[in-house]
Amino acid sequence: MTTATQPFQFATAAYxxxxxxxxxxxxxxxxxxxxxxxxxxxxxxxxxxxGRYHFLTEGFSNDFAQWVLAxxxxxxxxxxxxxxxxxxxxxxxxxxxxxxxxxxEYSEQHVQQARQCAFEPFYFCRAIEVTVPLPWDARTxxxxxxxxxxxxxxxFYHHFIASRxxxxxxxxxxxxxxxxxxxxxxxANRTNRIxxxxxxxxxxxxxxxxxxxxxxxx
Amino acid sequence: MTELFSAAPASLDPYVPVVxxxxxxxxxxxxxxxxxxxxxxxxxxxVGGGVAELLTRLLPLMRGVGLEGHWHVMEADQEFFExxxxxxxxxxxxxxxxxxxxxxxxxxxNRRNQERLPLDSRFVVIHDPQPVAMIDARNGAHSSNxxxxxxxxxxxxxxxxxxxxxxxxxxxxxxIFSSPEFARQLAVPQYLFYPSxxxxxxxxxxxxxxxxxxxxxxxxxDSGRPILTQISRFDRLKDPVGxxxxxxxxxxxxxxxxxxxxxGASDDPEGSQVLSEVNEAAADDxxxxxxxxPAASPLEVNALxxxxxxxxxxxxxxxxxxxxxxxxxxxxxxxxxxVGGIPIQVIHKHTGLLAHSVEGTAxxxxxxxxxxxxxxxxxxQGHEHVRENFLITGNLxxxxxxxxxxxxxxxx
Numbered sequence: 199m200t201t202a203t204q205p206f207q208f209a210t211a212a213y214x215x216x217x218x219x220x221x222x223x224x225x226x227x228x229x230x231x232x233x234x235x236x237x238x239x240x241x242x243x244x245x246x247x248x249g250r251y252h253f254l255t256e257g258f259s260n261d262f263a264q265w266v267l268a269x270x271x272x273x274x275x276x277x278x279x280x281x282x283x284x285x286x287x288x289x290x291x292x293x294x295x296x297x298x299x300x301x302x303e304y305s306e307q308h309v310q311q312a313r314q315c316a317f318e319p320f321y322f323c324r325a326i327e328v329t330v331p332l333p334w335d336a337r338t339x340x341x342x343x344x345x346x347x348x349x350x351x352x353x354f355y356h357h358f359i360a361s362r363x364x365x366x367x368x369x370x371x372x373x374x375x376x377x378x379x380x381x382x383x384x385x386a387n388r389t390n391r392i393x394x395x396x397x398x399x400x401x402x403x404x405x406x407x408x409x410x411x412x413x414x415x416x
Numbered sequence: 417m418t419e420l421f422s423a424a425p426a427s428l429d430p431y432v433p434v435v436x437x438x439x440x441x442x443x444x445x446x447x448x449x450x451x452x453x454x455x456x457x458x459x460x461x462x463v464g465g466g467v468a469e470l471l472t473r474l475l476p477l478m479r480g481v482g483l484e485g486h487w488h489v490m491e492a493d494q495e496f497f498e499x500x501x502x503x504x505x506x507x508x509x510x511x512x513x514x515x516x517x518x519x520x521x522x523x524x525x526n527r528r529n530q531e532r533l534p535l536d537s538r539f540v541v542i543h544d545p546q547p548v549a550m551i552d553a554r555n556g557a558h559s560s561n562x563x564x565x566x567x568x569x570x571x572x573x574x575x576x577x578x579x580x581x582x583x584x585x586x587x588x589x590x591x592i593f594s595s596p597e598f599a600r601q602l603a604v605p606q607y608l609f610y611p612s613x614x615x616x617x618x619x620x621x622x623x624x625x626x627x628x629x630x631x632x633x634x635x636x637x638d639s640g641r642p643i644l645t646q647i648s649r650f651d652r653l654k655d656p657v658g659x660x661x662x663x664x665x666x667x668x669x670x671x672x673x674x675x676x677x678x679x680g681a682s683d684d685p686e687g688s689q690v691l692s693e694v695n696e697a698a699a700d701d702x703x704x705x706x707x708x709x710p711a712a713s714p715l716e717v718n719a720l721x722x723x724x725x726x727x728x729x730x731x732x733x734x735x736x737x738x739x740x741x742x743x744x745x746x747x748x749x750x751x752x753x754x755v756g757g758i759p760i761q762v763i764h765k766h767t768g769l770l771a772h773s774v775e776g777t778a779x780x781x782x783x784x785x786x787x788x789x790x791x792x793x794x795x796x797q798g799h800e801h802v803r804e805n806f807l808i809t810g811n812l813x814x815x816x817x818x819x820x821x822x823x824x825x826x827x828x
Contacts (some may be wrong), residue, residue, distance in 0.1 A: 207674065208444070210442045210445055212442075212446055212813055212814075212816070212820070213817065214607055214814065214817045214818055214821050215607065215608035216605055216606060216607055216608070217593060217599045217600045217606040217607070217608055219597045219602075220624065235589075250805070251763070251766070251801070251804075252804075252806065253797060253800035253801065253804065254763070254766050256795060258763075258766055264763065264764075264766075267764070267765075268754075268759070268764035268765070270755075288473075288630040317754050318597075318754055318759055319597075321596030321597065323596060323608060326817075326821055328446075328817050328820045328825055329820050330445050330448070330449065330820070330825075331443075332441075332445055332447055332818070333445070333723070348437075348438060348441070349438055350436070350438035350439050350441070350442040351438075351439070352442060353438070353442065
């Protein structure tokens with residue numbers, strides 16, 4: 199079995215949610231507040247909502263879409279916001295611009311709805327990440343598999359989803375390690391294609407383990 | 417000031433079957449860098465109320481992962497608690513006319529408590545407004561971190577009370593709120609800690625079916641027909657009469673029963689009046705069960721929730737509304753009002769259904785009774801939502817994360 203040039207160091211991340219001093223009460227207000235909101239707040243309500251609500255596999259994509267649906271009853275805009283796939287983004291600036299573009303287009307065509315007050319305001323939050331290394335690493339695929347089996351949801355989320363912005367690449371920690379430390383490009387690509395929207399963190403982890411098992415068998 | 421807690425640490429092992437070994441291992445990993453650090457927690461009451469209940473469970477777990485946690489309770493006389501009760505109501509928006517000495521009495525009791533106890537731990541967590549002025553005891557070197565944990569809704573406070581308390585609050589290193597809606601615009605960081613339930617407590621633990629059946633039999637409830645339940649105090653803000661009206665709308669289509677169970681009627685004049693109104697609204701319908709339970713009936717509440725087909729929480733105003741988390745933990749479909757902390761727990765169409773009126777509540781209940789497979793999915797997802805966000809292990813994790821953050825862990 200191939201030994202990696204660099205070990206994979208498993209870590210876990212815990213998140214401390216901070217309440218920002220910003221809120222939106224209308225769709226038009228959301229458009230404006232999105233311009234001023236911190237990158238960390240945009241990250242929290244998109245990338246991190248995937249981790250917080252990973253057990254929802256149908257119809258939940260990000261906090262903005264959910265608010266538009268539940269507090270405004272505007273399924274058209276909610277659907278468009280929900281269609282945003284965070285895997286397409288390596289910078290918050292691009293993501294922010296697309297969110298604002300979608301809301302702007304909707305607001306131009308639905309002026310009255312954009313000014314209606316929501317049942318509940320949208321409160322902007324952000325999260326502070328605290329990472330702690332776990333007391334195990336992996337130098338082979340077998341060791342990696344054993345490590346993945348021991349991971350918590352937070353640890354898996356940290357390596358598989360939050361890592362994309364940290365790496366500033368269209369990839370994740372696992373694929374990055376497969377490609378750079380083991381030279382397993384195909385496994386890296388297949389891992390990166392695991393759908394984080396239709397999977398829970400548990401089923402995504404299971405898919406990863408199955409991919410690794412197949413690689414070990416070959 | 418009395419230190420209440422110095423009992424043996426509690427192990428996280430019993431939580432492994434509930435949250436999984438990985439989550440427990442992660443809690444221990446987060447606690448490792450904090451091992452031996454001291455934590456003082458201070459509140460105003462040793463028994464009764466959600467804060468005391470929380471600290472009773474949280475401190476042993478904190479000790480179990482290696483922190484030296486201490487729980488202290490303020491000592492004060494009736495005059496202090498009458499003033500802080502008035503503060504409490506005023507912070508929730510009630511009218512308040514301060515007495516000439518109210519603020520000075522408040523300060524004086526805080527001063528006396530400062531003299532009784534040196535709060536010299538690495539982390540000091542002050543719960544709620546009563547001891548907020550204890551920040552005066554902080555030493556000048558700022559070698560410790562002081563955190564104010566506010567369990568109440570500050571979204572519409574009386575300005576006189578808030579302008580008195582705010583100068584104390586902004587001297588803390590951070591404030592913790594239960595919902596973004598409850599927070600204020602402050603110059604210090606505001607953290608979000610959801611309230612939590614203990615899955616191993618009597619109110620939430622698994623029960624034998626025989627026990628549940630026995631409770632139903634004791635109250636004359638038919639287990640063979642749908643049961644709609646609201647668990648809450650007999651309080652107008654919980655709108656029990658509105659629940660009866662919603663039930664009557666559902667009853668046109670489904671042969672169901674309604675259970676309204678709670679306390680608060682025997683020791684509260686308004687509670688007994690509300691109870692009379694509920695009984696009047698129920699009239700002589702044998703399928704409406706109005707149960708006034710003693711304060712300590714956690715197993716009965718647990719059984720009633722587990723036996724229910726749909727749980728309702730039709731509050732007009734609400735704090736966080738942890739009865740919703742209790743119901744979700746039991747995988748029950750919930751129909752609840754979109755007020756207070758409820759929308760955080762009930763993600764509409766994902767972990768339950770939100771409603772804004774009697775008619776809306778009735779419609780959502782009918783929908784769930786007509787679509788048991790959707791009701792089951794909502795219950796399952798609600799259970800996962802609670803597992804991820806509203807269990808005491810999550811609360812412990814948030815404290816550990818906060819302490820790591822304040823220790824500059826990732827910057828060291």
